[in-house]
Amino acid sequence: MTRYDQMPADALKQELQDVQAAFVAVKGKNLKLDMSRGKPGKTQLNLASGILSVLTDPADCTADGMDARNYGELMGLPSCRKLFAELLGCKPEEVFAGGNASLTLMYDVIAKAFTHGLLHSERPWSKEGKVKFLCPAPGYDRHFKVVESFGMELITIPMTATGPDMDKVEEAVKDPAVKGIWCVPKYSNPTGIIYSDETIRRIASLKPAAPDFTVMWDNAYCVHEFDGDFVPFDDILTLCREAGNPDMVFEFASTSKITLPGAGVAVFACSEANMQYMKNLLSFQVISYDKVNQLRHVRYLKDKANTLALMKKHAEIMKPKFDAVSDALDRELKPRGLGSWNRPKGGYFVSYDALPGTAKRTLALCKEAGVVMTSAGATFPYGVDPQDSNIRIAPSLPPVEDLEAAIEVFCICVRLSALEKLLK
């Protein structure tokens, strides 16, 4: 195989004809495959079946001196807070155990900042002239949409192999209108990288002009290795405290990709001063979250060691899927010099950077051939990728054989859109 950028024009034209024929052929298969979201597949759901039957006797519903079935205990079941504290490396008093969605807890923090202000806010963000938020990109579309939904200005920060470009972040936070940053520190969505120690230290040591600047630390993939052993991480609350920024960070995590995606438990962790402040504001909106489900998780996951053992089983399912994707890209696209991508060891995504100006066309072709992927641009603020290049591949949902079919289609579409571009 020859790199497209080294092919003479007539060879490119021949290649176009071949690839068009291949596209017509896969279209004829009438596929219906979904690689659009980071949804666990059915075999993963079945791994955690035990959680459905771990708490069936009402006599088992008492924990921490309370009946988990009744109202009460706004901050969540103490033993559940303890479990997450062990997973995250913080103190149980720093953990708030909520409902099934960490996104909701993130939204709550931003919404509270907007309506009431955070602990160190001079006023609610709704009363500020302009509020800006740092969005390392490519990043997670739902993060960006939370702040966009409140009318904030989204500032793109380039992602690097070690995390957000910290020179740009340190410069940006000199603007008092810049109120926070989104971070997925481990197996970043979608690039799959782990922030370097240096990046994390620089984030914890930021000296933002805004007194209520907030690091939204979404540790969604904190124990989500699929290739190799658990990679330890430092507690961000401790790092921020040691850097003199104890109240600057809210950390988020959940069991959505440990037990059941739609029926897990989500938490946030923050300084005890922040906790006191948030507890008061949250007390207006909820009496308590579902402690029965929290207790199911405590009984089922038990502790960090047992949780990591479960994650090993997820890894056994996930690794062949990621290998199928990476192998196909290596085989079909690398020799042709088409694009660049990572080979992550955890998380839920492969981030593929296509020839600039071809991402949208590639995904339109995929759709035409029955393969749904995350929309082009979704990984950038406002859904607009200035390079029209980044594509998020989510291999978790389809079974391996479907995935192989889907990635074959994807590679054909990448080649086709590249050839169209090169021959224009």
Add this chain to the structure above:
Amino acid sequence: MTRYDQMPADALKQELQDVQAAFVAVKGKNLKLDMSRGKPGKTQLNLASGILSVLTDPADCTADGMDARNYGELMGLPSCRKLFAELLGCKPEEVFAGGNASLTLMYDVIAKAFTHGLLHSERPWSKEGKVKFLCPAPGYDRHFKVVESFGMELITIPMTATGPDMDKVEEAVKDPAVKGIWCVPKYSNPTGIIYSDETIRRIASLKPAAPDFTVMWDNAYCVHEFDGDFVPFDDILTLCREAGNPDMVFEFASTSKITLPGAGVAVFACSEANMQYMKNLLSFQVISYDKVNQLRHVRYLKDKANTLALMKKHAEIMKPKFDAVSDALDRELKPRGLGSWNRPKGGYFVSYDALPGTAKRTLALCKEAGVVMTSAGATFPYGVDPQDSNIRIAPSLPPVEDLEAAIEVFCICVRLSALEKLLK
């Protein structure tokens, strides 16, 4: 027994000595009893034990063509929406099934109004000069606190035996700053009355000056009879639609007092136009609520007939508790002419109106004697009862024998505070 208001002064003094002695005696018992909140008791929690084991096989987790365990279906499991539609008398498309707390859904509606505006808002309520909210009182403290937490002005509307004083409501809504009203139409919290058909018709037919005036219709006790058969009610969505106000109402309900208080399912119901509008705003904060728990409820409660049968079992537990309270009040306080109260046939509260100026003192005495009750004033906006008279009695949590001890203490404290007042 003689009415206190007909006793000569020396008889009152003798009575004071007797009651003081009785107070010292009960204090000596070192009781620790809680009648502060409408929490179901342990025997009620055990009624719904079947819900813990109704869904233990992963093969049973598929419903409505989807796997309840995975992400997705923001508005909730279709069969769960259908179940609540049957209970409320509306259409499934008008129901949004959420997490475990209806309070959270109510908060969401008000928070959205504040940050983004509702369907017919000219601007977000945060951008209005002044926002006022009608609070029929005595009412539910958590309702009042939701709107208070957003800095709204709370307007007290007197409660009558047939619902909020509608002359006052119709007058108040002429003010365009008045944006809504809280209603608990059936077994009102705390007065236990059911709004009359006439009141409900007048609410549905309101012609408020504010285009986005919203009726917050908390149907918390829609199937919660404990004395007598289920009392049918008209669908408020239909009534509002027929009165030309299709988008004026949000209705709320939950299974918190049907299955498990901390682990139930909550819903809101509204017009399809409102649903479309809310769905968009809610999509930023959650991917989907806990559909596994929704499915547990569908499998366990099945339908309205089966739900009503379960409520009959709750009634068997609740009626003796309410009887214990009512009987004690009838026996100890009625002959002495002390206060007035209702004898509800459903819901969770008895509302007791003490001699004006004695509610706080009564509850301070109760606390001194080891009986915790809802704070005096809690049933009024800003926690201030201008008459210092209303006391909410919540008989559901303690077992009957504890309840009898607690209500004995309460009656002694009512008498003592009345005597102190009369003799001042």
